[in-house]
Amino acid sequence: MTPTLQIFLIVSSALFCIGLLAALSRRHAIFILIGIEMMLAAANLNFIAFWRFSPEPHQPTGVMVAIFSIAIAAAEAAVGLALVISVYRHYRTTNVDQFDQLKG
Amino acid sequence: MSAAFVIISILTLAAALAAATLPKLMHAALSFAVAFVGLAAFFFLLGAEFVGLVQIFVYIGAVAVLIVFTILLTRRDVEKDRGFNWSGVVVAIAVFGGLIWAIFKTQSLSVAAPGMSVLTVKHIGEVLMTGYVWPLLCVGLLLTAALVGALILVMEEKR
Amino acid sequence: MSVAIDQIFVNGKRWLLSWLAGAPDWLVQVASSLINIFALLAVFLTLFALMSVLERKILGRIQNRYGPNRVGPFGLLQPIADGIKMLIKEDIVPVRADKIVHFLAPVLIAATAILALGIIPYGRNMTPFTIDGGILFFFAVGSTTELAVFMAGWGSNNKFSMLGAMRAIAQMISYELPLIITVLPVVMIVGSLAPDTIVAAQDGYAFGVVPRWFVLTPWGAAAFLLFFVSGLVESNRTPFDVPEGESEIVAGHMTEYSGFKYATFFMAEYIGMFAITGLAITLFLGGWHAPVRALEFVPSYIWFFAKLGALLFVYIWLRGTLPRTRVDQIMNFAWKFMLPMAFTCMVAAAVWHYAGRGLRGWLWSFVVIAVAYTALSIILDTRKKFASRTYRFAE
Numbered sequence: 001m002t003p004t005l006q007i008f009l010i011v012s013s014a015l016f017c018i019g020l021l022a023a024l025s026r027r028h029a030i031f032i033l034i035g036i037e038m039m040l041a042a043a044n045l046n047f048i049a050f051w052r053f054s055p056e057p058h059q060p061t062g063v064m065v066a067i068f069s070i071a072i073a074a075a076e077a078a079v080g081l082a083l084v085i086s087v088y089r090h091y092r093t094t095n096v097d098q099f100d101q102l103k104g
Numbered sequence: 105m106s107a108a109f110v111i112i113s114i115l116t117l118a119a120a121l122a123a124a125t126l127p128k129l130m131h132a133a134l135s136f137a138v139a140f141v142g143l144a145a146f147f148f149l150l151g152a153e154f155v156g157l158v159q160i161f162v163y164i165g166a167v168a169v170l171i172v173f174t175i176l177l178t179r180r181d182v183e184k185d186r187g188f189n190w191s192g193v194v195v196a197i198a199v200f201g202g203l204i205w206a207i208f209k210t211q212s213l214s215v216a217a218p219g220m221s222v223l224t225v226k227h228i229g230e231v232l233m234t235g236y237v238w239p240l241l242c243v244g245l246l247l248t249a250a251l252v253g254a255l256i257l258v259m260e261e262k263r
Numbered sequence: 264m265s266v267a268i269d270q271i272f273v274n275g276k277r278w279l280l281s282w283l284a285g286a287p288d289w290l291v292q293v294a295s296s297l298i299n300i301f302a303l304l305a306v307f308l309t310l311f312a313l314m315s316v317l318e319r320k321i322l323g324r325i326q327n328r329y330g331p332n333r334v335g336p337f338g339l340l341q342p343i344a345d346g347i348k349m350l351i352k353e354d355i356v357p358v359r360a361d362k363i364v365h366f367l368a369p370v371l372i373a374a375t376a377i378l379a380l381g382i383i384p385y386g387r388n389m390t391p392f393t394i395d396g397g398i399l400f401f402f403a404v405g406s407t408t409e410l411a412v413f414m415a416g417w418g419s420n421n422k423f424s425m426l427g428a429m430r431a432i433a434q435m436i437s438y439e440l441p442l443i444i445t446v447l448p449v450v451m452i453v454g455s456l457a458p459d460t461i462v463a464a465q466d467g468y469a470f471g472v473v474p475r476w477f478v479l480t481p482w483g484a485a486a487f488l489l490f491f492v493s494g495l496v497e498s499n500r501t502p503f504d505v506p507e508g509e510s511e512i513v514a515g516h517m518t519e520y521s522g523f524k525y526a527t528f529f530m531a532e533y534i535g536m537f538a539i540t541g542l543a544i545t546l547f548l549g550g551w552h553a554p555v556r557a558l559e560f561v562p563s564y565i566w567f568f569a570k571l572g573a574l575l576f577v578y579i580w581l582r583g584t585l586p587r588t589r590v591d592q593i594m595n596f597a598w599k600f601m602l603p604m605a606f607t608c609m610v611a612a613a614v615w616h617y618a619g620r621g622l623r624g625w626l627w628s629f630v631v632i633a634v635a636y637t638a639l640s641i642i643l644d645t646r647k648k649f650a651s652r653t654y655r656f657a658e
Contacts, residue, residue: 003109008150009207011113015120015143017200022124025192030129030174034136037167038120041143044155052150055218060228064236066147066155067228070162071243075250077167081174082254088178130364130417137410157399165406169432172413176425225396225456 008049016042029084029094033077040073109149116142125188129175137168154225265560272302272564273388299391303380311533312342318579325583352522357420360519364418369520369527371411376531378404379538384462386551386564397458398450401542402443405497408535409435412506412516415528419519427515430590431506435497437597442493444605445486448612449477449546458542462550471556476549481629482611487547489601489608491574494539496593498532500578502585503593540574541567599643607635 016039023035044066051062088094119139126132140163147156232240267274276298283291316339320330332338356365382397384390394400409432416428450456453464465476477483496503506515517528544550548570551563588596611628618624 003106006207007109008146010204011117011146013200013203013207014117015139017196017203018117018120018124020199021192021196023192024195025189026124027189028129030171030178031124031132034123034133034171037163038123038136038139041140041159041163044159045143045146048147048150048152048155052152052220053218058221060223060231063152063155063223063228064231064239066152067158068239068243070155070158071247074162074167075247077170078254079250079257081170082257084174085177086257094178130361134364134410134414153394154396154399157396157403161399161403161406164410165403169409169413169436172410172417173432176417222395225399226454 005049005053008053009046012042012045012049015045027095027097029087029096030081032096033080033084036080037073037077040069040076044069108145112142112145112149116146127188129179130172133168133171133175136171137164140164140168151220151223154223154228265562269387269562269564271562272386276302296392299381303391304377307377307380307534307537308530310537311530312346313339314533314575315345315529316341318582321576321579322583325580346526349523349526354523355519355521357519360420361418364414365519366418366524368411368415368418369524369531371414372408372531373527373534375404375407375411376534376538380534380541382458383538383541383545384458384550385541385567386562389551389564390459393457393459396456398446398456398461398542398546401538402439402446405535405538406439415520416516419516421519424516424518427506427518431499431516434499434503434505434590434593437594438493438496438601441489441597441601441605442497444602445489445493445608446546448482448486448609451609452477452612452616458545458550462545462552465549465552468556474549474552474554476547476552476554478547478549480612480615480625481632482608482615483547485604485611485632486608487543489605490543490547491577493601494536494543495578495581496597497539498536500532500536501582502588504587505590505593536575536578537571540571540578543574544570600639603639604635607632 019035019038019042021035022038023032026032026035047062047065047069051060054062084094087099091098116139119135119142122135123132123139126135140159144156144159147153147159276295279298280291280295283294286294316331319341320332320338323330330338331341334340334344356362379401381392382390382394382400412431412435413428416424416426416431419425449461453461455461465474467475469475473479478487499506507517517525520528544567551567553559553561553563553566611631614631615624615628618627
């Protein structure tokens, strides 16, 4: 069976939902970041799949968006991890259930 | 193409699931790296080789190393991630169901791949420097700002 | 006749593949890749074995003693004895070490080192795998080495291993930047990331005599020196072998590995060295081209391996001559000196191109590099300034 566009979209949405699972159900701050990175990567796969199956693939629009998205995801991971480290210095824990000083 | 596709998709989804559910921190971070290798293999399969190489370079060479370093710097001899919120699983499955329904309902998505000439790095370079030069400069500025910001966040405060 | 000797391996592979004449297309492709891989592994594992004994002999001669000379004529069969010793050693894994990570680390390091060898052109039409973004592939695979070093350090459950791994990663990440930025001038001038195109751009002779290698231009010479030093650091060789400094942290991230796994780390370091040297030859020293027109009858792969041997000799020479640098000296050198010089090389290459690629371009780019180097040496003058001494003599 040659993979059609639908198969690629199913795989990328599965990856997106696994990233969503990691972001919603883990209690460690770094894993929430891992989940977010996985969601970004699944969206990249979506862009490339749509570019490949589009009627004019000689215009590399999808590829450009994916390249910039990877660069921005790297910047966001760096800043997010720096945030985690500096929050850890203050609270001495990375369990997000304990960051509740603004609650109520 | 289809045998390779099946193997790569099983590898990627299994590694991603492992990254999302393994209790031991380091194992999850390393299976995250394996999931991105699988994703880069997908990009190669789709003919976007440059993006696949950039993905390996950036995600595995930089982001995975960052994550592993941060796990090291923020542990107090706690090796496992305690606590797992099961309602997240329900939400994720619901979102997956909704996306699958949307994909199958759209008729125009069951097309086969059209023929394509190979996308060379030269072509990507030309397009980057002519059509996409503004986003390129903005991304450069953004990366510099992120670098400086991350450094400031992590610097020890002088007492 | 010389063309036949030059293409002997290419024709040999074609003859082997002709046995599969009627097979389906994918089978021929898989067979072709397998032949490439086997040839590559055979050549480089033999070279690794040879180099391990030659290094010890050359180091011995530098230190005014014989190297190993008991096993075989001039000690050249020493690798066999070493191999047998490594294989029959007991494989000790610490009890509380993470078994999977501890096992996979040497495998991953060796795999990435061997992968990087695949895109280098070893002779005319003799590149194992032609990828359009070959140089990017090399660096992507090289950056995966850091993760493997970290896995080795963490999987051993040993504070010294962890410290050694952190130092190794800090060193490797810092020097990846000059490594990549010094490659950029070459890619800019040639206009392609494929190693075959870069080698082909260094074809021909200027004024009929001087080969058009990039190392003979000012920006190319500076970039080659910077690339060479960064390659030394990336392969953790003396004078930058802080990660495996035996007098400081035992063996760093390789402390808890014994027997065959240690041999795998050792092999990965040497093959990484071959890969970086091979890339330096491809980018700056003209690949498999001959230096003089009169010697062009010598086969292209002989030239490549001769240049490889010369550069490896320089590596061994440096190891025998220079002492180890301190970790903070290494970091300062990378960020304060090599990075600005690498950017200067890029500017100098652009100046060379736009001033015409002849004598005028040569002189202007030399001026750019000289100005930048002098400015950096004055600004970074880190010699401590001592106060004037007062002498007190017994009166």
